[in-house]
Amino acid sequence: MTRWMARLARTAVSDDWDSYLDDNGGKPASVQLDLGIARSTPVTGYDSVAWLRVAMRMPTLDGLSSNKEFQDIKQIGDAAVAAVEDDGAAIFVGRVTTGGQRMFYFYAMDVEHVSRAATQVMQQFPAYQFAVGGKSDPQWNTYWRVLYPSAAAQQRMSNRDVLRALAERGDDHDTPRIIEHFAYFKTAAGRQAFISAVEKQGFAVRLGDPNPQGEFPLLFSREDKPAAIDSITDGLVPLIDENQGVYDGWGCEVVK
The missing domain is CATH 3.30.70 (Alpha-Beta Plaits)
Structure with a gap:
């Protein structure tokens, strides 16, 4: 040595x-x-x-x-x-x-x-x-x-960090509220295919203009419990990936 x-x-x-x-x-x-x-x-x-x-x-x-x-x-x-x-x-x-x-x-x-x-x-x-x-x-x-964690596992790790931050502010994770999610797609077609799938799951969507990198942003939201976020992102991450997109996280208001 x-x-x-x-x-x-x-x-x-x-x-x-x-x-x-x-x-x-x-x-x-x-x-x-x-x-x-x-x-x-x-x-x-x-x-x-x-x-x-x-x-x-x-x-x-x-x-x-x-x-x-x-x-x-x-x-x-x-x-x-x-x-x-x-x-x-x-x-x-x-x-x-x-x-x-x-x-x-x-x-x-x-x-x-x-x-x-x-x-x-x-x-x-x-x-x-x-x-x-x-x-x-x-x-x-x-x-x-x-x-090394898969994409879904990495997202669960990120979820844990967000939940911890919410808890530090006194949040009740079991109280439903609007949770907003963010994603970017390589193509408009990929974004539209994803929209078609998640609208059937009750998500409301809001499109953004292409950014300087040529990506197509999307904000989509639904009323859910933060306590259930892992099961939600476990379904979203692979669906976004299938449509040439990248999941960029979620956020919500603190509810006590």
Whole structure:
């Protein structure tokens, strides 16, 4: 391990971590990842993905982590990350909790280093079953396909931020009110096709003039509960995408 490589690893790692819930073959999955490192991938020299899989002893009924063993699982994760990342030998990029297991993902120059370090750490936790593994992944496909959120998941993360901001102002998320949504389309035809679909769902629409980038804006609104926003955007985002558009968020008044 050279000092240059260690410095490279520290530079690539970001403070922009976030989490989201997703579906994993019909089972809920909790994902936490370094979002900011996406701007640096693939990181030179870290051409292999390696993982540590830990079987939880007391997961919830839906296979996620429970409060009963929160501290134990946290200690395992903290110890494993510290050991594996030592001297810049690997980069911790995220974890997935699903089906009663937690997977820790690293990008490394040497999979064997990760396996040895993780195995040594797990000797401190004999009550937990675990497995280690890895493979060549120079394009960081595992990061993008397993950890990185889909467009719908990214929108749910954004929804969470807006709901938090509303809550800080005393909002009652269960009270219906007009919620406005915004989108941009590459073509007027795509925008019109989307309008035809959402008007059937009770949305009122207001067209905007093309912007300097040649995009066709649209504001559309409907009375809904903010508490139901995830199910609403889960339907809107793919429909907008199908019509060559980009969803640009939503807003509403605070209702107490």
